[in-house]
Amino acid sequence: MTFGDVATVLSGLLVLRDGETTDDTVDGFVETDSREIVPGGIFVAKPGETTDGHAFVGVARERGARLAIVEHPVDDDITQIVVPDAVEALGALASHVVAAVRSSGRLRVVGITGSNGKTTTKNLLDAVLSPRAATVAPKNSFNNAVGAPTTMLRVTGDSEFLVSEMGASGPGQIARLVRMVTPDIGVVLKVGLAHAGGFGGLEETFAEKSAMVTSLPDTAVAVLNLDDDRVAAMADLTAARVVFFGLADAAHVRATDVDSDRTGTRFTLVLPSGEARPVRFRVLGEHHISNALAAAAVATELGVPLDDIVAGLETVTRAERWRMEVLGGRDDVTIINDAYNASPDSMAAALKTLAVITPPEGRRVAVLGTMAELGEFAGDEHDRIGLLAVRLRVDRLVVVGTDARRLHISAINEGSWDGESVFVETADEAYAYLSDELRAGDTVLVKSSNSAGLRHLGDRLGELFSW
Incomplete structure (x- = not known):
């Protein structure tokens, strides 16, 4: 994108560095951490609780940033776009870039939310999809108002899958992330008391998590946990086609013959077609079977054959660093x-x-x-x-x-x-x-x-x- 393109998308004030023009381009990644900047990228100067990103614009420039998104002009030799809210600008840029890549018709977007299991499910799905096509998935647990759009902005013209974790610690945050990139497939894993202090209780958490599917169009798919009554009830709140996963017999994608020990879990993965395969799942804990089923349900909707799904699941040895x-x-x-x-x-x-x-x-x-x-x-x-x-x-x-x-x-x-x-x-x-x-x-x-x-x-x- 050119400097002028970015300024237009963000409705921001473009302050050009001497010798640069509105037609100069940026082609690197977008970061809020100056230490992560690579040449050609954009640095978003986000105010923080303990530090202010504006103090690190110079560091970002030295590391190769070509453009800074700031909330007030800074005295550094770098082209800047001044916006009222840097985090809002980050989200707006992510929404624009994903829409532009999507217009090619290749990119499919998967959104994942739930009180537990988002990162594990993301990792499992990444393991299944990445061998087949260019896949963008979050690093670590990048799932909030900053981490999610930063991940979205890593898509390129070659990307076929974007897996987006969408978390929240307060009301309205998931709806905002969904609006950035309406998923083709929206996944809800569980409604529980994680972050309850920010929501107020289970019913409020239900309302927040259901935002993943309430605005999906009828061309989308809602992948829901049939073993969680609150999540299952979201089927009545969406226009999307519903696919249930779980241990229950009525689930479209389910697990049977479950057995666990200290080396992992064994189960049989059953798809809506009736196809079934044994899985030697090395992620510890039967509760992670639910995450594996969610990943399998999404992969099935994306056309991944059962044998490839099983192969991907079996490559994962842990949920994530410090998770089981x-x-x-x-x-x-x-x-x-x-x-x-x-x-x-x-x-x-x-x-x-x-x-x-x-x-x-x-x-x-x-x-x-x-x-x-x-x-x-x-x-x-x-x-x-x-x-x-x-x-x-x-x-x-x-x-x-x-x-x-x-x-x-x-x-x-x-x-x-x-x-x-x-x-x-x-x-x-x-x-x-x-x-x-x-x-x-x-x-x-x-x-x-x-x-x-x-x-x-x-x-x-x-x-x-x-x-």
């Missing part, structure tokens, strides 16, 4: 590092996985930290997880951090335990305790929200018991 990541192995001690995100649903699923995969002769050890962003629901939900740990017969519960202490209290108040639950203030204290406590045959789950920092504890324990 299997570490250790020495002395038959298995560390499951799942401490990047934690909601009540994902915490419960991880604990149930721990209960299912621990061999009869081994101990179930759960190292749990806080579940963040639950607002008024935090106390009750930590209570519920503490009780669940007892009922699943976790042999040793280690609760880390003041924000999670209520989970420890709930467990010991259950009355059936005598010393099985331990509370410590810090990850270092937990490491010191576990270094002495763990023994051969233990299976250890480390689970918390990212803010608790227990992912680093999981890494340390994995290293301690590595070969």
Whole structure:
């Protein structure tokens, strides 16, 4: 695009660097982090909570940025487009670029949302689609008002698939992302209490997640989780053709013959045509079967043969860094590092996985930290997880951090335990305790929200018991 093209799309004020004209072009990626800039790109100077992107325009220029999108002119030798809101401008540019690539008729857009499982499903779908055609998918968990459009802006004229994670921590955010690029296929995985503090409760979360499918045209496809009653109910809210996935017999894409252990999960993948294939799925936890089914449903709609879907699913060995990541192995001690995100649903699923995969002769050890962003629901939900740990017969519960202490209290108040639950203030204290406590045959789950920092504890324990 030319400088003039970009300024027109953004309705911004173009301030040209000496010697440059409106017909000069940009052809690199668009970034909000100056460290990620490559030559020919655009730097979006986004104001932040602790730092202001305007202070890094010069760094971006030195790294090769040709254009800066700013909210006020900066004294750097670079062409700038001044806009009222840099994040809104980022979204507008993404919408324009995707529409332009789409006009060729090749690009298909998949939008994925849900309280849990977005990143895993994105990774699985990327593994299935990438061998077939040029596919753009988010790095890490780029799914918010900045990360999603940044990913969208990586499409080129050769791109055939754009997989877009669409997350939200407050009302209206998913609808905004959907408006940027109305998906050809919209996926809803689950409605739960993740980020409930920002929404207000399950009904509000339902309203937010349903925005993925309510505005889809009748030419689109809504891929919905039949095992989640709230998600299944979204079938009545969309004009799109509905494809259900799940374990239920009525699901169009389903799994049968499910079996799990510490090496992964085995199941039979069944498609609407009746075709079926066994899958050796190495992502730990039966709850991730739902994500695999969602990816398979999308891939089927995009024309991927069943054998290629299975091959893609079987290449994925972990959901994502710090998500059900299997570490250790020495002395038959298995560390499951799942401490990047934690909601009540994902915490419960991880604990149930721990209960299912621990061999009869081994101990179930759960190292749990806080579940963040639950607002008024935090106390009750930590209570519920503490009780669940007892009922699943976790042999040793280690609760880390003041924000999670209520989970420890709930467990010991259950009355059936005598010393099985331990509370410590810090990850270092937990490491010191576990270094002495763990023994051969233990299976250890480390689970918390990212803010608790227990992912680093999981890494340390994995290293301690590595070969």
